[in-house]
Amino acid sequence: MFHRIRRVVGRWQAVLRWRTLLGDETAVRNLELLALALKEKGWRCVELYEKQEYGFPVPLLWVYASGMAEDVGMVVTVRATPGGTWAYFEAGKGRAGFLSPCGDAKTAAERVDRLLKYRMFPNPEWA
Template sequence: MARGLVQAVGRWRLVLEARTLRGHDPAVRKLEVLRVALMPLGWRCVGLYDKREFRFPVPLLWVYASGAADDIGAAVTVRALPGEMWGYFEAGDGRGGFISPCGDVKAAAEALDLLLKDRMFPRREWA
């Protein structure tokens, strides 16, 4: 399945990028759903959604730790996937920063939670 998705992304990269850039409002809605799912896990979130203010072509959600580890965080964005789907990605890593499909926000929040915990406490097992 993953190999087929990678091949589809390669063939349709320009179409997917165009859908990503046109999908600002749906992306903001999906990022807000993720924000709500991350709050009970203890993460703080700041939505960076205004194109004119932040001069970034897609909306971003800055997710970070509160307290002693304020420098740990991730900028998350939403990108188009094949089959009219959307996915959460860590910004700056392109399609290599895939976190989770948007269809399962609980799994996305858990995946991002593990990613950030690993950055805070490297080499520790998170069960």
């Protein structure tokens, strides 16, 4: 029984990886919306979308602080999720880096904003 469940989950993960790798246009569109929302909050963003230029398999958005805390930042990507949907994830953490579903860039920007503020000033207020 356990092996059967494991095979089914493995197939779904392969499908989601495949959709993510082929969904560059969707990822870029969602990352651009997130970048606009984050820039309104004062964060700097670098769009790393071109596979040939940057060598990343998926589009990425590097978000970082300006001024004194330039060493604080995160890289965000968009991944396919079950049900034909998409979500923002912190790159490098895999599916454990879930931030927010796509479709509401304002909520995703608030989540990224809180996480980065917490990294700059570890305080329960930002958790």
